[in-house]
Amino acid sequence: MPNRHQQRGKQMPEPPKAEVYMMAFGPSPVSIQLNVNGQVQSVNCEPCRTLLQVLREKLGLTGAKQVCDRATCGACTVLVNGKRVYSCSILAIDAQDANIETVESLGQDGTLDTLQQAFVAADASQCGYCTPGFIMSATAFLTDNPSPTREDIRKGMCGNLCRCGTYAGIEEALLSMGKTPKPSTLAMKRGKRG
Numbered sequence: 001m002p003n004r005h006q007q008r009g010k011q012m013p014e015p016p017k018a019e020v021y022m023m024a025f026g027p028s029p030v031s032i033q034l035n036v037n038g039q040v041q042s043v044n045c046e047p048c049r050t051l052l053q054v055l056r057e058k059l060g061l062t063g064a065k066q067v068c069d070r071a072t073c074g075a076c077t078v079l080v081n082g083k084r085v086y087s088c089s090i091l092a093i094d095a096q097d098a099n100i101e102t103v104e105s106l107g108q109d110g111t112l113d114t115l116q117q118a119f120v121a122a123d124a125s126q127c128g129y130c131t132p133g134f135i136m137s138a139t140a141f142l143t144d145n146p147s148p149t150r151e152d153i154r155k156g157m158c159g160n161l162c163r164c165g166t167y168a169g170i171e172e173a174l175l176s177m178g179k180t181p182k183p184s185t186l187a188m189k190r191g192k193r194g
């Protein structure tokens, strides 16, 4: 049976050549090493893979979420050398020499981290999709601002978005961390107060 192009008297387009595939999809997987949550792990991945893709798909660390995938929402936030980073927007291969911390590093022996507990107490989560990113962002924020004001929180946390609108709860959670300072497990591991 003639196909759509033949019915219209058109030539079938040529299938892409192998070199075109190479240009479109880049080089084959390479072995890289990532230091994630204190463990160095070897991963085979294409150089074009983002840190978020490798964390989720290769290492099974699905706490960081893929939402906008374009450095806008912060759902994918992890810490790289203690700084907040949108993991959807850096290549895994470029994170090889860094200390990467994900939300999975928080808490100990099945107990929530104090910051996670503060989120629960303040009812700072609805669907929860943004929450791991907020928690990691807040971990870094509180390390630099242990007793923030509401204004500090609004400015310092503006890189993370919540579609459910739980901002009031998140502010309360972070304010409570300042009022009753308790070290987060991550900060303790780093020898700092969070």
Ligand code: FES
Pocket: 065, 066, 067, 068, 069, 070, 071, 072, 073, 074, 075, 076, 077, 086, 087, 088, 089
């Ligand atoms: S998924 Fe990375 S910033 Fe939104």
Ligand code: FES
Pocket: 124, 125, 126, 127, 128, 129, 130, 131, 161, 162, 163, 164, 165, 166
């Ligand atoms: S709790 Fe649903 S996106 Fe923030």
